[in-house]
Amino acid sequence: MELALADLGMLLILLGFGLAFLGSVLLALSARGAGGRKAKVGGFVMIGPVPIVFGSDRKWIGAAAILFLAFAFLVFILMGGVGI
Structure with a gap:
């Protein structure tokens, strides 16, 4: 197969x-x-070009925001700097 x-x-x-x-x-x-x-969580969701960052407390919201920025930077680099 x-x-x-x-x-x-x-x-x-x-x-x-x-x-x-x-x-x-x-x-x-x-x-x-x-x-x-209590479980503490955080994350982000992309809906089109709009990121939605969420978390159960400020620490996890910050961690999710940093994770989003790293992910967005990686995508930007892999796409070859679209528009530049």
């Missing part, structure tokens, strides 16, 4: 969604069984 490049890409996308879902479930279960400990 030979996978085309598009099939491999779709498989990797589905695997990524599955791992993200599994990680969310495991985080929720570990926080629930921790006996009063």
Whole structure:
């Protein structure tokens, strides 16, 4: 069985969604069984050109913002500095 490049890409996308879902479930279960400990999280979502940064406290919002800036810089570099 030979996978085309598009099939491999779709498989990797589905695997990524599955791992993200599994990680969310495991985080929720570990926080629930921790006996009063609170899970702290942060992240970012891109909707078109608009980044949405979220977190459970200021520390994680800052970490997510730094992660977003690093990701945006990496994409800019990999795209060859579009428009420059």
